[in-house]
Amino acid sequence: MDGRDWNLFLIPYEQAVEELKVKFKTLRGELKTREAYAPIEFVTGRVKRISSILDKAKRLDVPMDKIETGIEDIAGIRIMCQFVEDIHRVADSIRSRKDLKLVYEKDYITNFKDSGYRSYHMIVEYPVQTALGLKKVLAEVQIRTLAMNFWATIEHSLNYKYKESLPDDVRIRLRKAAEAAFQLDTEMSSIRQEILESQRDFEEKSNIVSKVLSDIQDLYFYNRVREAAQFQLRFNELWEKEDIFELKQLSQDIQRATLRAKKSSRS
Template identity: 40%
Template sequence: MDTPLDYSNIKKLKVELTRFMMAYKFALEEVNTKINILQQEFQYMHDYNPIEHVKSRVKSPESIMKKVQKKDLPFDLATIREHIHDIAGIRINCSFVSDIYRIADMLEQQKDITVIQKKDYIKNPKPNGYKSLHLIIQIPIFMSDRVENVFTEIQIRTIAMDFWASLEHKIYYKYNKVIPEPLQKELKDAALSANELDEKMERIHKEVNKIKAADTLDQHSDQVVFPPEILSIIAETKDH
């Protein structure tokens, strides 16, 4: 005889799973709001926006399950919450390498963000040539009956780094995670080329900023404002 289903337990599990996934969705919304504020501030106050593009996602239940199996974890929501930190993920693309560290610093300084882990694959690239700055943060999410500190992964990279990573990812899965050695070399060479491009664009960016600063200084020097007593002396000199 079949055991009758316990619908109360099924309903409870559904509520817990919904809460679990919603927490990560809300975490992304919180961080995206912070990034959007920074974008608008730079646009209106500094006449320059270091953030080119932002993309976010919450892992699907299937992807979470694969990671649980890979890490050999029990299927328990509390354990998953504690040990899998990239369920919520945000990728920020910047124009220049200096912008990456600038954005990271501004996010790290926000009082409700706690940085749990920081991996700098720009200063220390992966063997295959991968470059990016990774932050694992915790951010509080205020629910109706609780406050949850939710892990979120933030990846910050240049457009060139992102293009390379996207290409490598496609090739990696096309060859079922075993890339032929000649292609590995080609990818490593491409990573070096992307790095050279980033360095060249950074140099151009610095030169443009120097020229802009010099032009601003010249404009101000043409608009010297003298105090009234000096103006009266100049007027008297002109009369004579």
């Protein structure tokens, strides 16, 4: 292929990268608006350089007329997430998309590479509308945490510098650094879990309190002054002790008393 042929060959890949970047960035914005939290932190993409396509074709023994199917990452998208759990959420959402077809997945998080590399890869087939009609191209979507990305970016640039023959001691230190990045992800996930649980407890507590207080108001309304005052005292006591279990019980007792009061006011 000469320069012009390469330019023509790469057009659908450039279009695929641009369109997929816009789609995943839009998804991030939409989830942020809907749920106040997006599992996507940021998105990047690139079309592989011609020299890199040629190197890879040579390395993988892919003939020139087979590079469209033999090299799967000519179009590449990278999605960065805050937490490992987000990676699985993003992967699920990609699996359910109707505008692309999943070809296969590589889980380098569970089965990390010898280098220490971790990421979740999805090879997808994406249709682009070109001047000559519909063209399906392969694209590689790499999904990773910020820590995984930090490690992979530095390791990639060191490999580039040392022309892929890293000194053994550097290789070992990089593996250790990958382990540290893994620990960081694990620690961040457990902190996040604790925050989510305490948020859930807080919401549950607020719901119980508003229900209890509105039921006590109802009892006053139905002239059950003594009962209401007793419940109020008991509530104050349990609130002081922060006893959620007993508060739940009390909430049910008050609910029953309110229903009884409503019924007898009707008869």
